[in-house]
Amino acid sequence: MSEVILNDVSKIYAGGVTAVDKINLQIKDKEFMVLVGPSGCGKSTTLRMIAGLEDISAGIAKIADRVINDVPPKNRDIAMVFQNYALYPHMSVYENMAFGLKLHKISKNDIDRRVREAAEILSMQNYLDRKPKALSGGQRQRVALGRAIVRKPSVFLFDEPLSNLDAKMRVQMRTEISKLHHRLETTMIYVTHDQTEAMTLGDRICVMKDGLIQQVDSPLNIYERPANVFVAGFIGTPPMNFIRGRLCGHKESFHFISDNGIDIPLPESWNVKLSSHAEKAAVFGIRPEDIGSEHAESVPDAPSLNCQIEVIEPMGSETYIYFNLGGSACIAKVDAHRRIKVGDSLKLPLLMSKAHLFDAETEKIIL
Amino acid sequence: MIRKKTIYENLTAWLYLLPNLSGFLLFSMIPVIFAVILSFFKWDVFNSPEFVGLQNFRNLLGWTYSDGQIIFNDPDFWKYLYNTLFLMMGIPLNMLAALCIAMLLNRKMKGISFFRTVFYLPSICAGVAVYMLWACLYNPEYGIINTVLGFVGIEGPGWLTEYEWSKPSLMLIELWAAMGGTNMLLYLAGLQGISEELYEAAEIDGASGFQKFWHITVPMLAPTNFFIFVMSVIGGFQGGFDAAFILTQGGPAGSTTTLSYYIYNHAFEWFNMGYAATISLVLFAIVMLVTIINWCFGGKNECV
Ligand SMILES: Nc1ncnc2c1ncn2[C@@H]1O[C@H](COP(=O)(O)OP(=O)(O)OP(=O)(O)O)[C@@H](O)[C@H]1O
Ligand SMILES: [Mg+2]
Numbered sequence: 286m287s288e289v290i291l292n293d294v295s296k297i298y299a300g301g302v303t304a305v306d307k308i309n310l311q312i313k314d315k316e317f318m319v320l321v322g323p324s325g326c327g328k329s330t331t332l333r334m335i336a337g338l339e340d341i342s343a344g345i346a347k348i349a350d351r352v353i354n355d356v357p358p359k360n361r362d363i364a365m366v367f368q369n370y371a372l373y374p375h376m377s378v379y380e381n382m383a384f385g386l387k388l389h390k391i392s393k394n395d396i397d398r399r400v401r402e403a404a405e406i407l408s409m410q411n412y413l414d415r416k417p418k419a420l421s422g423g424q425r426q427r428v429a430l431g432r433a434i435v436r437k438p439s440v441f442l443f444d445e446p447l448s449n450l451d452a453k454m455r456v457q458m459r460t461e462i463s464k465l466h467h468r469l470e471t472t473m474i475y476v477t478h479d480q481t482e483a484m485t486l487g488d489r490i491c492v493m494k495d496g497l498i499q500q501v502d503s504p505l506n507i508y509e510r511p512a513n514v515f516v517a518g519f520i521g522t523p524p525m526n527f528i529r530g531r532l533c534g535h536k537e538s539f540h541f542i543s544d545n546g547i548d549i550p551l552p553e554s555w556n557v558k559l560s561s562h563a564e565k566a567a568v569f570g571i572r573p574e575d576i577g578s579e580h581a582e583s584v585p586d587a588p589s590l591n592c593q594i595e596v597i598e599p600m601g602s603e604t605y606i607y608f609n610l611g612g613s614a615c616i617a618k619v620d621a622h623r624r625i626k627v628g629d630s631l632k633l634p635l636l637m638s639k640a641h642l643f644d645a646e647t648e649k650i651i652l
Numbered sequence: 653m654i655r656k657k658t659i660y661e662n663l664t665a666w667l668y669l670l671p672n673l674s675g676f677l678l679f680s681m682i683p684v685i686f687a688v689i690l691s692f693f694k695w696d697v698f699n700s701p702e703f704v705g706l707q708n709f710r711n712l713l714g715w716t717y718s719d720g721q722i723i724f725n726d727p728d729f730w731k732y733l734y735n736t737l738f739l740m741m742g743i744p745l746n747m748l749a750a751l752c753i754a755m756l757l758n759r760k761m762k763g764i765s766f767f768r769t770v771f772y773l774p775s776i777c778a779g780v781a782v783y784m785l786w787a788c789l790y791n792p793e794y795g796i797i798n799t800v801l802g803f804v805g806i807e808g809p810g811w812l813t814e815y816e817w818s819k820p821s822l823m824l825i826e827l828w829a830a831m832g833g834t835n836m837l838l839y840l841a842g843l844q845g846i847s848e849e850l851y852e853a854a855e856i857d858g859a860s861g862f863q864k865f866w867h868i869t870v871p872m873l874a875p876t877n878f879f880i881f882v883m884s885v886i887g888g889f890q891g892g893f894d895a896a897f898i899l900t901q902g903g904p905a906g907s908t909t910t911l912s913y914y915i916y917n918h919a920f921e922w923f924n925m926g927y928a929a930t931i932s933l934v935l936f937a938i939v940m941l942v943t944i945i946n947w948c949f950g951g952k953n954e955c956v
Contacts, residue, residue, distance in 0.1 A: 338852050359858035371849035375871040384867070385857030432857075 287349045287362075287439035287472045288314050289335060294344035296330050296496075304330040306496040307344065317466050317473045319487035321480060323519070327496040328476040329444055335474065336365050336442050348440060359388075364433035365442040368449060370425045372417040372432075378404075379413040382431045389436075396435075403431040406468070407461075423454040430465070443475040447482065459485060480520050484508070492516050509639075514648040517570050517641060523605060526576070526615040528569045529645065532562050541569045541642065545611025549588045552637050555652050559642070566645035573605065575640065576617035577633035587634040590615075594629050606631075690929035697923050708930035728906070729914070729931065735819070736910040740888035742823040746830035747880055751873070753831055754839035768840075771832035783898040786825050787812070812900050818907045822895050835880050842876035843869070878950045882943060889939045911935050 289312040296305040305327040312318045320328040333339040335346060337358035346353050353361050364385075372381050379400055386396045404410045407427040417425055426446055433441055446462075447455045463486055466473055477483055483490045484504045492499040492507065492515075500512040511517035517525045530543035539559045541549045549569060551559065581587055592608035592615070603618045606625065617633055625631070642651045691708055695701035714725045724730055757768050774782065789795050790811040798808030811821040830836075846869065854864050892910030896902045902909035902917070909917075911931065919928035 336852075336856060338855070358856045363856065365853070365856050367849050367853060369847070369849055371847065371853040373850065373853075373868065373871075375874070384854075388858040388863060432853075436857075 286314050288312065288347070289318075289440060289472060289474065290345075290347040291331070291335075292345040292347070294331070294334065294346055295342050296327070296334060296339060297342040304496055305334070308493075308496075308498050310491060310498065310501065312472060312474060315470050315472055317475065317486060317488045319483040319490045320474065320476045320493060321478065321483040321490055321519075322493035322499075324478060326493045328478070328493055330496075331493070332365075332442050332444055332474060332476050335440070336363055337361055361440075362438050363440045363442055364436045364438040365444070366426075366429045366433050366446045368445040370417070370429045370449075372425055372428055374417055377414050377416055378409060378420070378428050378431075381417070381428055382435050385432065385436050399435045399437075400431075403434040406434065406465070407431050422450050423458060426450065426458060427461075430462070434465070434469070439472065441469075441471055441473040443473065445477055446475075448477070448479070455482075462486060481522065484520065490520075492519060494519075510650070511641070512650055514568055514570070514643050517643070517650075521572060523573050523616045523618075525570045525572050525641075526613075526617075528610060528613055528615075530567065530569060531645075532559060532565055532567045532642070535563060536560060539563070541567065543569070543611065547590065547610065549635070551642070555642070558652050562642075562644065562651055567651070568643040568645050568648070570641040570643060571635055572639065573616045573618040574603075575636040576615070577606075577619045577631070578636065579620060581634040581636035584634065584636065584638075587637060589632050589634040591630065591632055592617075594625060594627050594631065597625060597627055687929040687932055690926050691933050693926045695925040697925060701926070704926070708927050709934075711927065712930050712934060729911075731906060732909045732911055732914045735906075735908065736889060736892060738819055739823060739826070739892055739910065740885065742826050743881070743884045743888060746827050747835065747877070747884065749827055749831040750833070750835040750880075751839050754836050754843055755869075757836070757840055758843045771836065773832075774829060775833040779894050780898060782829065783825070783895060787899055790821060812908075813904055815904050815907050818900060818904060822892070822899070822908055825895065830884075835884075838876055838880055839873065842873045846872045878946075881950070882946050885942055885946065886939055889935060889942070 289310075291308055291310040293307045293309060294305060295303065295307050297303050308331065310318075310331075320331060322328055330339060334341050335348075335353075337353070337356065341354050348361060348363070373384065376384065382400045382403060383396050386399065391399075400413070401410070404413055407430060409424065409427050409431060412420065412424060412428075417428065420428065426449075429446070443462075447458050450458060459482060462475075466486075475482075475486060487504055489501060489503055490507050491501045494515055500507055500516045502510075507516060507520055511520065511525075514527065518527065528541075528543045528547070530541055530547075533540045533542050536556065538553070539551045539556060541551055543549075575581060576590065590610065592610065594606050594608055596607040598605040598607070599621060602621060604621050604623065604625075606617050606619060608615055608617070608631075619625075619633075643649065644651055690701070692703060692705060693701040694704045694707070711725050712729055716723050716725070753771055757764065757771060789797055792798055792808065792810040792813065795808075795811075797811070801808040809817045811817050850868050850872070851864055854868055859867060890912055892908070893912040893916060896908050896910060896913040897916070900908040902913050912935075915928050915931045915935070918924040918931065
């Protein structure tokens with residue numbers, strides 16, 4: 286059992302910066318939890334408090350039912366992988382992995398067995414005698430992973446471990462980390478600012494902003510039911526389209542009228558939830574793949590947007606088209622083989638079952 | 653056309669180099685060549701030089717063998733070489749002290765720049781002033797050191813005037829000067845070049861404070877250590893002149909005369925210019941040799 290629990294945990298740096306503000310988070314045993322958010326949102330700080338590299342200013346942190354606020358890092362039964370690898374430059378790959386075990390006074394035979402085992406998992410057997418400077422970025426990160434694995438900790442901590450790698454390597458290492466998690470079945474906490482990494486790796490994702498947790502849920506739930514405008518815009522590429530306006534109508538039929546006059550009739554099934562928001566300012570949100578897609582075309586009487594194409598980006602599997610809706614830039618993902626060119630006027634249907642509506646004031650989701 | 657331009661460019665380059673080059677030629681290269689030539693002559697400045705071949709070298713380095721005993725032609729030279737080496741035994745301690753101070757000054761705390769300045773201050777003071785200060789401290793009758801020793805009932809020695817104490821006393825001055833000087837700055841720069849992440853990684857790996865120092869700081873400072881060691885050894889062979897000249901005049905009984913002071917004596921006290929040039933050539937050869945050995949053994953294990 287190695288559950289990690291944060292109870293009202295805060296971090297206030299000397300100088301008065303509140304980097305993390307009373308967060309509550311429960312990471313289950315064997316879970317892969319991803320902390321994601323924009324730069325400066327306090328992800329690293331949270332992770333470092335769990336690691337013991339930063340003091341916890343307020344609140345309680347527990348690992349496996351033990352309060353760890355005053356436990357030094359080496360007694361927390363954790364291992365950490367750093368963004369810049371933090372390999373010991375003067376030690377060989379083997380020594381790098383063995384260092385922590387030596388300090389824990391594990392027998393030579395045991396160390397050797399564990400290091401070779403880890404090297405095999407990471408296919409680094411042929412590099413054990415090399416110094417870190419003679420390795421590529423991906424190989425270095427593997428050594429850093431190996432150093433964490435050999436310790437057999439109950440919690441793994443990762444702080445943006447892939448952000449120094451090129452795009453291809455990043456994808457490869459991502460799948461390896463995922464495999465590793467299935468193989469080791471250990472609690473992992475992973476910090477990243479890359480939402481794709483968050484979506485692909487996490488059992489659950491914790492989205493943070495300005496030291497506060499915005500939403501904690503499984504990747505699909507976060508994608509389909511974002512708690513607020515920030516989460517909706519942060520998760521997903523290209524990001525969700527937002528149109529500002531207000532909610533008009535009454536009990537029977539509601540319309541969303543944008544600030545520049547676009548009228549979108551809303552489905553009847555929304556009526557109950559909308560009734561308390563009538564005549565209030567609202568934000569309409571819809572993902573690019575729900576505009577003009579085949580699925581949207583197939584729905585009868587779907588409301589649609591009239592647009593003029595400004596930019597076309599063929600991605601191969603699909604094509605992104607950029608257009609302007611009275612001041613706000615919008616993106617739609619359409620079929621790659623659709624015959625279109627810049628300047629064309631299109632009528633793009635909206636898949637209303639996937640659309641969202643947010644309260645403009647609180648930015649919280651209504652539907 | 654092209655040729656003309658190259659000549660012109662070359663000329664510009666040489667003109668830029670001229671100020672530095674002329675200084676180097678005038679004050680370094682020419683004197684060196686002059687010294688090499690001079691070492692084959694006997695010259696007392698007042699009369700014209702007299703060519704003596706290798707006589708100077710024989711007088712300096714040669715020996716005779718009689719009754720199963722080696723008799724050096726110039727026993728003083730060997731004694732002063734020994735003095736020079738003896739004083740150099742302080743180098744490891746000097747380096748350790750500089751490292752300790754650097755580590756203290758590498759802490760994150762309020763007013764650290766004040767302490768950094770204070771510790772570097774002695775290096776800014778003129779050498780002569782510092783030696784005069786130490787002369788006062790070491791004074792057997794009214795110097796602070798012996799006064800304090802007197803309080804606890806110990807009669808302090810004549811630090812600079814007794815044969816057994818003169819060398820350790822000079823080494824103490826060296827230690828004091830080296831502790832907060834340029835070496836300390838080099839160590840400080842070296843320490844600041846070590847990534848904080850390494851210490852954090854080691855901490856999570858389970859390293860204690862001392863283990864972090866031993867397994868991270870020490871190996872990461874190896875290049876700095878090596879550089880400081882090589883420079884200290886070179887400086888050590890050439891050193892000892894100031895202290896001897898200002899404090900002890902090489903005494904008592906030649907116990908603080910180093911090679912550089914010996915060269916000075918031959919050249920400017922006794923006007924044996926040729927012989928002085930010979931000693932400096934030999935000194936040059938020793939320094940060269942030791943530095944090459946250093947590089948062969950230590951130069952390869954640089955990391956990062
Ligand atoms: N040592 C420190 N002293 C003072 N403020 C700090 C310190 N470290 C971080 N901060 C501040 O705390 C906030 C959160 O920092 P943190 O490093 O946790 O961000 P992050 O989410 O990891 O961002 P990034 O994606 O850029 O790494 C930032 O506003 C940062 O400026
Ligand atoms: Mg960070």
